[in-house]
Amino acid sequence: MDRGETFRVSATKADGRTTVVVAGELDYDTGRPLRAALQAAITGGAHRVEVDLRGLDFCDCSGLGVLMAARVQARRAGCTFGVVGPLAPMVRHLFGVVGVDGALSVRAAMPGPAVLSGGAPPRSP
Structure with a gap:
């Protein structure tokens, strides 16, 4: 399987987020x-962008x-x-070694699985 096939990204919008x-x-x-999904979210009028990395x-x-x-x-x-x-x-570990965990404002998710388009929740770590 191509490595690109093992990567998925989707976006949902609700209440300015x-x-x-x-x-x-x-x-x-x-x-x-x-990169494209994040740019679209930021330029698309969101007041808050959250990146769910649970999967x-x-x-x-x-x-x-x-x-x-x-x-x-x-921020800009x-x-x-x-x-x-x-x-x-x-x-x-990567975030900690590089020291970006605070800069990226990592927080725990609300209960419930994240859902990618297509309805399949990502695997839990």
């Missing part, structure tokens, strides 16, 4: 769809760069930006 749900492996090869199994530095660039873009647009977890151990 856009939630971008991510599942699979985020790296150089798969970052483009997430993210892997993230490398290029994937982290997508998240940090979106955070900067959101007057939009709040945050990450929803819990994070997979590898992702949590």
Whole structure:
């Protein structure tokens, strides 16, 4: 299976907030769809953008760069930006080592699964 097929991203809008749900492996090869979804959320009038990473199994530095660039873009647009977890151990470790867990405002998700378009919830870490 192609690595791009193991990565999924979808977005939902409600009450001025856009939630971008991510599942699979985020790296150089798969970052483009997430970058596009985040840019659309930020420029689409959301007051808050949340990135739900509960289904993210892997993230490398290029994937982290997508998240940090979106955070900067959101701030410039007057939009709040945050990450929803819990994070997979590898992702949590990367965020901690690099020191971005506070900058990305990682918070625990509300109860219930995140739902990707197509109705399938991402795997739990």
